Amino acid sequence: MTLDTIPTGLFFIATALYTASTVGYALYLFMQKEKMQHTALSLILAGFIFHAMGTLMVSVQMGTLPIHNLKETLSIAALALSGMFLVLKTKFNLKILGIFAAPLVALMMMAMVALPGAPVPAGSFLKGFWLVSHIILIFSGEAALALACGAGILYILQENAIKAKKRGFFFTRLPSLDLLDSTSYTCVITGFAMLTAGLITGLVYAKAVWGSFWTWDPKEIWSAVTWLVYAALLHGRLTSGWQGRRSAIMTIIGFAVLVFTFLGVNFLIGGHHRGFTM
């Protein structure tokens, strides 16, 4: 076994663990047995540990974070999401969010495993403090916003059940609207703060590399749009009481814009982040 194959093996194990965790959460959703939820949580935690070890080894080998192509980018995004989920789960004990997080992480990992690794272009432009901070902050922020979207979707499902007076599948399984709403809000605040910091570090890095903070690059424009959507959501919430449904819809819209900024811009428009999704 060469040094290169160890991380690959770790990623495979992590993918398997995430998939098992997804199955665990699905079973929990249907059968509502606490034990299943505990198992699923342990599995995603184990997956995260293997995943983080693999990523660490690759980073040490390359001397920087592995985000040179779509394969690596997806892996980092999945790592950020599972990590963020574990943090928020510990803090708020919102078990049900695993039903959203685990399958998303597992799907990203499967896509990651299936994708061929594009050759890493030579060059050292992906190094340095500002860039690493930019990457970590952006990915963690995006993970938190993904979870906000998950909580938003669950909110809408639960609200529909209550309004329709049909106490169906979701009504008994989902927690209170209150809890879903406040979780979503916390995720948005966390995500927005990190996104803001991540954008600032990105600007600083751009200044260092390209000599200018802002170059009207499509990625930059769409990042600004994403930021504005979430800023609008928080503003509405604080000033005009955009609680509940409206806030939930905004987290979903925000996340859609975010996904477009993350992947769509690169595929459809291009720009200086294009390499990350090759």
Place this chain on the structure above:
Amino acid sequence: MKIDTSHGLSCEPYTAPHDNPCINRGTMPQITLIGINHKTAPVALREVLSFTGDEADVALRDLFQQPEIRELVLFSTCNRMEILFIPARGDGQDCVKTFISRFKSVPVEKFESALYIHTGDKAIRHLFRVACSLDSMMVGEPQILGQVKKSYRNSVAANTSGVILNRVMHKAFNIAKKVRRETGIGDNAVSISYAATELAGKIFSDISTRSVMLLGAGEMAELAVEHLISSGVKEIVVANRTFCNAITLAEKFHGKAVKFEEMEHFLKEVDIIISSTGATEFILTAPQLKRIMRSRKNRPLFFIDIAVPRDLDPDINRINNCFLYDIDDLQDIVNDNIEERNKEAVKGERLVDEAVIKFINWMESLEMVPTIVAIRKKIDAIAQAEIKKTMHSMPHLSPRDHEAIQRMTRSIADKIMHDPIRFLKNMGNHRDDARYLNAARHLFNLDHTEEL
């Protein structure tokens, strides 16, 4: 499945060849249950026969004085009166009937037809079903177990329950807990008040930080809010057109009474509204509420409209963060849940059947012959195992030495067993065989797999 536990039960299956099955055959104690419940007697009769708390205590001690009764537990709720006993001689049934008649001054003929008398496995099953709330008027209601436990505690305090009833009662508590844990029998709300509380729990994460406003101070409002209060809401506000009624009701809940005209102001502060006024038109309309929602920054409001005709505009339910349930919506939930509980009750019955079989097995083991056989088997097994061990480390012994050691071990074992077994065989004149058999089984740890 039917298990015969009558006196004449044969002990052949347990009879080893060296036992004489004719010596003092086991006297299987016959668990008997006499009672009435909501299914067999109308409320008028149940009223007459039920025992209040103190009465039950007196009755318990009185009935236990009868020489026909060996062990006794008695319990009485508004829906049932049950007397569970082990007779000391005869079947004790007439004794109990006469006692009820004397204690309650009602002739036996008046209530005899409403009584049910179960013995053996049927009595045990009935007790288990009662404890599990499978026999309740509202299947799955949680109070009954507490009531049964309380009456058992009284029996323990009065020293009227012995080894059999102690065990059957403990088993009843265990199975009741198991049924509650493993089936959804107690899961769903089956009253309007419970349903409203359950819904509130799906809207607000912590009810204890929320306040309730009652519109109208009628009895319906009181009933509906009952369970919300017991789950601990922060504050109760009562608004009523007749202010003094508001005050009376507010005092009862340690709440605040307000004038009906102040309702709109308080709508900005409370979270749950229960409306039950006699108004013929809507007292709150959707446009009115939209305005209020703006001033309360869209914090969610949960409306429960139990008035007929309705008090609240149904369109309120379409406003963001407003949730409106009327009496029919709540009743639908309750009906669904009752159906759900009945389905779960089938599972409960299966668990009860299992527990009854287990208990009958234990009762049968309390017979003298199987106990003696089990003691013999155990000692023989120990002796054989020890001989084997010793022989293994002494290969130099001749076959004759072998035999001598065998003989010696067996005779030690026989001598040790002789007195205890003779004691067990001659128990006939003791008052309570079951107690000694139970002790013997414990001394020799014969039921090690089953905890008490």
